[in-house]
Amino acid sequence: MTENSNPTILLVDDEEMVLNSMKSFFAIENNYNLMTYTSPLKALEDLNRNHAHVDLVISDYLMPEMDGITFLAKVKEKLPMVPRILLTGYADKENAIKAINNVGLYQYIEKPWDNEDLKLVIRNGLEKTTLLHQLEEKVREVERAQRELSEVQKDILRVFA
Amino acid sequence: MSQLIQSEKMAALGLLVAGVAHEINTPMGAIHSNNDIMTRAVAKIRKLLGPAPDKEISRLLDILGEICRNNEIATDRIMKTVRSLKNFARLDEAERKTVNIHEGIESTLTLLQHQLRNRIRIVKQFGDIPEIECLPNQLNQVFMNVLVNAAQAIQDRGEIRVKTWTAGDAVKISISDTGIGIPTEHLSKIFDPGFTTKGVGLGTGLGLSLCYKIVQDHHGTIEVESSNQGTTFTITLPLEA
Ligand SMILES: Nc1ncnc2c1ncn2[C@@H]1O[C@H](COP(=O)(O)OP(=O)(O)OP(=O)(O)O)[C@@H](O)[C@H]1O
Ligand SMILES: [Mg+2]
Numbered sequence: 001m002t003e004n005s006n007p008t009i010l011l012v013d014d015e016e017m018v019l020n021s022m023k024s025f026f027a028i029e030n031n032y033n034l035m036t037y038t039s040p041l042k043a044l045e046d047l048n049r050n051h052a053h054v055d056l057v058i059s060d061y062l063m064p065e066m067d068g069i070t071f072l073a074k075v076k077e078k079l080p081m082v083p084r085i086l087l088t089g090y091a092d093k094e095n096a097i098k099a100i101n102n103v104g105l106y107q108y109i110e111k112p113w114d115n116e117d118l119k120l121v122i123r124n125g126l127e128k129t130t131l132l133h134q135l136e137e138k139v140r141e142v143e144r145a146q147r148e149l150s151e152v153q154k155d156i157l158r159v160f161a
Numbered sequence: 162m163s164q165l166i167q168s169e170k171m172a173a174l175g176l177l178v179a180g181v182a183h184e185i186n187t188p189m190g191a192i193h194s195n196n197d198i199m200t201r202a203v204a205k206i207r208k209l210l211g212p213a214p215d216k217e218i219s220r221l222l223d224i225l226g227e228i229c230r231n232n233e234i235a236t237d238r239i240m241k242t243v244r245s246l247k248n249f250a251r252l253d254e255a256e257r258k259t260v261n262i263h264e265g266i267e268s269t270l271t272l273l274q275h276q277l278r279n280r281i282r283i284v285k286q287f288g289d290i291p292e293i294e295c296l297p298n299q300l301n302q303v304f305m306n307v308l309v310n311a312a313q314a315i316q317d318r319g320e321i322r323v324k325t326w327t328a329g330d331a332v333k334i335s336i337s338d339t340g341i342g343i344p345t346e347h348l349s350k351i352f353d354p355g356f357t358t359k360g361v362g363l364g365t366g367l368g369l370s371l372c373y374k375i376v377q378d379h380h381g382t383i384e385v386e387s388s389n390q391g392t393t394f395t396i397t398l399p400l401e402a
Pocket of ligand 2: 369
């Protein structure tokens with residue numbers, strides 16, 4: 001699905017109309033690749049099978065097969081670094097907020113959602129991943145520099161020994 | 162009607178509202194978003210057409226744009242009503258909560274909009290009141306009953322004034338109407354269960370007796386003043402119940 005360098009978002013909602021609307025939105029905005037599923041089980045299956053690159057995951061809360069929090073917890077096991085966003089209706093907001101703290105979700109978006117908010121939450125989520133990657137890279141650099149330094153130190157000690 | 166039956170009714174209403182709100186929000190979310198996408202698409206097409214577009218295409222885009230704006234107003238209205246319904250029933254808050262009662266009054270007014278629109282002017286004079294510990298959904302019942310009575314007392318056009326203020330260690334809410342008023346001989350009866358002047362099938366006469374009971378449960382009072390110029394109900398709720 002990734003035919004360009006745009007980030008890929010995996011979206012799960014048992015309601016086709018939600019998937020379609022978000023797909024159209026990102027089609028017109030032209031900035032993300034979308035993988036959409038009406039079944040969280042199928043989404044997990046695909047995640048486990050092929051190592052498709054996913055940058056961010058959004059899931060509905062109330063779905064017949066599996067609730068969104070359980071789904072996102074399973075996604076976390078597989079992709080710990082990927083930001084996970086929950087979509088909630090009014091009726092399940094309180095449960096959702098509780099679960100957000102337990103499972104460590106990045107954000108939640110309430111239905112009916114605002115496209116501009118959606119865009120912002122996604123952008124911030126992706127930015128967080130980028131920053132985390134940059135941090136990892138920096139840590140690796142520092143470690144490398146430290147190793148080199150200790151090599152030099154050894155060399156010096158050898159010369160003076 | 163016993164208080165028990167009333168609270169069972171509220172619980173059932175709460176469940177119904179939760180179900181309806183959830184059921185509406187998904188398709189509503191899709192329509193709301195789709196309309197936003199259409200608006201964006203129209204803007205993009207306009208940009209692609211450049212500064213001198215074909216007249217007919219331009220006219221059609223204008224119509225589309227107008228429809229999108231209209232849809233937005235319509236969806237906003239539905240979303241606001243669903244929010245108010247949810248807020249009114251406050252199912253998530255069956256127990257005591259510390260809330261600002263302005264929220265409940267606003268929700269109740271939104272739900273009453275169709276009864277009031279064009280006919281009755283609403284004047285809100287909200288004071289700086291602290292949050293109070295209460296049963297929000299029950300207090301909303303009180304506001305609803307008193308406001309409906311006020312609207313029914315106004316025959317043609319008129320005004321309902323909702324005032325809130327702090328008095329000592331209590332919050333006060335007054336709801337005044339410019340309606341027909343209550344005859345002096347009725348004043349001592351209006352809080353009696355079953356007392357109604359609205360005729361069979363129109364009023365149950367239970368509204369105010371329920372209000373009385375709810376306010377009493379909150380250790381507050383509900384008082385009435387009336388003349389042929391209109392009626393004022395004043396509800397006093399202590400900060401510390
Ligand atoms: N704002 C008001 N102006 C004039 N009369 C009022 C007002 N509020 C209440 N009343 C009188 O008090 C009576 C009792 O009110 P209550 O709310 O208990 O019952 P109801 O409105 O008649 O019936 P229901 O509440 O079931 O529709 C009313 O029938 C009406 O005569
Ligand atoms: Mg009444």
